[in-house]
Amino acid sequence: MKFIKNSLALVGIISISGLFIFAMQKSPDDKAPSDYQLGKEDPIINNYNVYALEMPENLNFAGEPVPVEDPDIYERMDRELLVNTYWQSNGLLMFKRAQKYFPIIEPILEKNGVPDDFKYLAVIESGLIQTAKSPAGASGVWQIMKATGRENGLEVNDNVDERYNLEKATEVACDYLKKAKQKLGSWTKAAAAYNAGNYGVSKRLKAQDVTGYYDLLLGEETGRYVFRIVALKEILSHPDKYGFNFNKSHLYKEVPTYKVEVDTAVTDFAKFAKRFGINYKILKLHNPWLREAHLNNKSRKPYLIEIPKEGYYSAKP
Template identity: 60%
Template structure:
């Protein structure tokens, strides 16, 4: 009797194990089939809707009408890198296009007035993405101007007022800076490189390497990529359709129309000041980012000009 019970027990265990093995095999088979179907659908979707391809780079690249030596394969690898990075970083490229529509109309006439090639507006894009950012070294604003440089060229820079955040005034300073480097190096391309690295670095590299052309110099990583990045940004923003960007005029950012108010005395509270013009503190600072504190000291009675958005443009909450 005990033997029969043992046999039945063994048979039961074998049955359970066999059932489990069969179930696992069936699950694996289903999983393989499922994965195959997913892969097939994914492949079809990718193939039909989205393709990643190499970039067809124009054969006549130039910066400020200075020709890029595209016959050099090493140069073309560096060009290709920046075209790929800036084309396929789609969200960033779209933001740059949107911001450019808002800020280029401010920058372009200042460059033209100062005899600086129009291509340098793309240098501002490369420097800051057309935002009032601050670098780890303290370079500030659209043109990434250092505090000492700003003061040297006549900008007011202190805790109360920092005109490196003033787009028109900082663009004027950038123009003077760039012209100085063009006069020194005889090349707009080297002027751009010096703007990024500083003349000390450029002089050192030129002296060690006995070369006086940007494309012949072995530079640090950032400056070595700098002009190539500007070239890519220039081409992509100039020809968005060619690089796969569908963007309409209504998608672009627009400048808010403003009028100007002159102030030649201290302002105790800019929140109260803003209310006089039916705007709030945030909007006042958005249009005058060079005002760095909630008040204006102005003990000297200096004349400041503030941009105020046209009445009724913003809907204020009660």
């Protein structure tokens, strides 16, 4: 059974009335000014020309090389780099959201012994949108199916859905990826299994009598999956190289919070929020796993509700 279905593909070229919209890509002959680097002020907008991209050297996923010397692999990798470089609005949003959510994801990956590169898997799954939901029902940043969430200890119902709790969902994703790596033998195949399932990847490896992801003939989605991850890793790691112009002030910031433990029912979250100087909207923004305007909690289970620290929102309670 698939772990994740119908992930939200974040690649494509925007077409309006037959015209393609492209990003501002530097000429290969241009030197990369330091102003393009993350955090530098006064970035320079270069030009509107469109350039072919040089294939980066030493591309890898979790330390496992991408064999771009193979003509087929080269073309597939080139496609994902081009598509994601020249979808500039989406690319800028990824930089903005990464600044906000990577600091939450990264330490959980490290604690679980999962390579840091897997944070880019979350990018292609959901665009780092906490409330993302696929047509098949996969939900949250990590796009976890309802049954999978429950099997891995998450509470999933109409009242509480912990697939939308980024910290808990990241723990579940780590557990799945570690088991997939143990079963399939490599992090690259574990990443593919996040899309197609352990059984799906194992079945195709056996049927085609090969051992590696890059040797498999796969359907469109799984066949592009790892290449998308590597492309986003490359682009998000080198914004200046791919013509993305911004400074640190343009990026989204994580709002500091503190946690309040609740082990009883909450009849009205609007009134609950006012007790902490915020309104219902702000409470739900920081706790998207609370799916209704109240908390049933008949079992008196302890929940940790995040409350933003004072002074970060101008909205009145």
